[in-house]
Amino acid sequence: MPQRVEERLRPITPQLAWRVAVLGGIAFVLFGIVFFRLWYLQVLTGDTARVAASQNGRRTERIEAPRGDIVDRNAQALVRTKKAAVVQLVPSSLPASVLKQASDYQKALSAAETERLANERRYDAFVRSLKDDGRKTTKEEDEERKTLKKAASTARKVALPTIPPNEKDLAELYRRVGEAIGMTPKTIHERVIRSVADTPYSNVTIKSDVELAKFNYMRERPEYFKGVEVAYVYQREYPEGKLAAQLFGSVSEISAEQLKEKKYKDVAQGTRVGKTGLEYQYDKYLRGTDGATRLVVDAFGSRDDERKVSVTNPKQGQRLRLTIDSDLQKTGEQALAEAIQSSKYQTRAGAFLAMDPRNGEILAMGSAPSFDANWFAKPFTQKRYDYLTSDSTDAPLLNRATESAYPSASTFKVVTALAALEEGLITPTRKVDDDGGTWKYGGREWKNAQDAVFGPVDIVKGLAVSSDIFFYKLGAQANNGSVIQRWADKLGFGNKTGIDLPNERPGLVPNRKWRNTEYEKYVKCVKKAGLSAGTTEALFECGGIERGWSGGDNVNLSVGQGDLQVTPLQVAVAYSALENNGTIVKPHLGKAIEDGNGIPLQEFRPKAKRKIKLNPRDRAAVLEGLRGAAQEEGGTSAQVWKGWPMSEFPIYGKTGTAERPPNADQSWYACFVRDKGRPIVVVVTVEKGGFGAETAAPAARKILSEWFDVSSPAPKADTPPDTAVETTVTR
Structure with missing residues (x-):
């Protein structure tokens, strides 16, 4: 007698039922995720997605705003802004070996400056000690003073690295750029290293005020100058040259550290801000409001200059009138x-x-x-920077009226x-x-x-x-x-x-409090260092306050x-x-x-x-x-x-x-x-x-x-006794 169908079916075991339940649960969860994702895209962010999709063929480029002028109390121009053609290199296009060179160069510069500052402290301490001692210096002491002064005046030279031998493409790019603008690859590389070491994320200005023919030649051949930007930028111009040069200060792209500061919270990366002097002090007024150009780009990201979507014009910064006559x-x-x-x-x-x-x-x-303030508008060479800041040249960059x-x-x-x-x-x-x-x-x-x-x-x-x-x-x-x-x-x-x-x-x-406090620091330092008070070693290690x-x-x-x-x-x-x-x-x-x-x-x-x-x-x-x-x-x-x-x-x-x-x-x-x-x-x-x-x-x-407005000339002065003769003091 044949069996019933029900009897031929094998009963479902508990293990099988568990597996079916787990698989069904997973399928349900996956379906739920897909459903809710579709609901999120269609309902919650549908409008945003549609706008984003419409932007796929567009790009926004920032238009730099010119900075405001600086004039004297009678409205005579002291600092103006001009449009200049520049050739710049984008740091992100540089090979890793060059970025490492720049980083190492910056570290070497910092080490050299640290050594100079240490020598400056030793020199100051030595001079103070000789002054407090109250006796005529010996020949050896005079030689020591000269040696310390020389070491304190200028940091040791740090050699700029050469083009890495394995970077053939970079060397070829330097050669092409150099031939176009009349510079050697060596000079270009040195400017790249100095600039990246100073501001790693800013474009490197290779040359400014480029001739129109050369500017157009490079701009029309972007495939030969990959990683190079040829554009017009705003630069500062100083019609009076050296006049009041130490007051105005410099302008450059905002640094990564500055972007973190509260005063620059609304400033975009790449914006040029005041770094020193009046440019820094009044930056929020002088810095204008950038504009923007929204461009159409093709599938390769190349801009279509014939199809501009919209342009927001930049607004120039405000004018600063000074009290200067x-x-x-x-x-x-x-x-x-x-x-x-x-x-x-x-x-x-x-x-x-x-x-x-x-x-x-x-x-x-x-x-x-002093110096020609127009130097700030062009890339600095190491030689020029050393000239402006070294004690051996009496540091022309220093404003002695307030900083000395x-x-x-x-x-x-x-x-x-x-x-x-x-x-x-x-x-x-x-x-x-x-x-x-x-x-x-x-x-x-x-x-x-x-x-x-x-x-x-x-x-x-x-x-x-x-x-x-x-x-x-x-x-x-x-x-x-x-x-x-x-x-x-x-x-x-x-x-x-x-x-x-x-x-x-x-x-x-x-x-009394200042000198006694400094002397106590000297005594503690000498004791901690295991030195003898009054010795040259103690002087260099602990400073020059050797008495109360x-x-x-x-x-x-x-x-x-x-x-x-x-x-x-x-x-x-x-x-x-x-x-x-x-x-x-x-x-x-x-x-x-x-x-x-x-x-x-x-x-x-x-x-x-x-x-x-x-x-x-x-x-x-x-x-x-x-x-x-x-x-x-x-x-x-x-x-x-x-x-x-x-x-x-x-x-x-x-x-x-x-x-x-x-x-x-x-x-x-x-x-x-x-x-x-x-x-x-x-x-x-x-x-x-x-x-x-x-x-x-x-x-x-x-x-x-x-x-x-008195025209009478000054007579030649005698030498009246106005010198205060400083005498070394004792307790």
């Missing part, structure tokens, strides 16, 4: 150059500035040596005078004996410059004839407290002035010597406070932001930093001393101002001759004119310039002659 700036730079040339010592460095004491507007500011600090010698005596008067250490009529021209203190003899003898001296005469003995005694009297230091701080020394330029130096007003504070340090400070470090701008701020009766102004170069037609959009009127209360009697005494120094017979700069119309434009000025061994003396002059309509403060300093009245003061007269 170009005519006064030119006169100041010429006067400084003549002062440097007239120095009896070989020198080429100095600075000057002119400022409105009412509001801190910088009317002129210059530094020497020196002892200001007798120009600082106004601080000591005010401090002593305001704190009751002396009265305007009290006389101090200066009979023998020497004074013993701390086991040493302190002298007037050129062994001058002035007899009984009060504060007015002390300033007029620049009696060192008078101020030495005030310095010793003030050593029990911090009288001079406190008033120096009130007048702005030891702190940044707040000028609208980066890299300003704060300077240093030495006091003593009364002699305050004596040196009283005449602007010793460890005092001030900038010419700080001197101008302090003298402005004397002219304006106690207002500490905030110096500034920016006057207004304007549109392209010169219509003001925003004016800059920085508030004064503070107002210090000056006793009218004390201020009058100091002013009378400065007046006597410039106008009375025997005044340290009276010879310079002979023939000047004092009744119209009375001069209040102070010379200074700072000792900076092993260098020749530094020449200083600070003065102001109390004119109701056009008051002005002028400060001039010349490194290795000698006496203040010989070099710096005549330059100040030329600057004021331009400002007040």
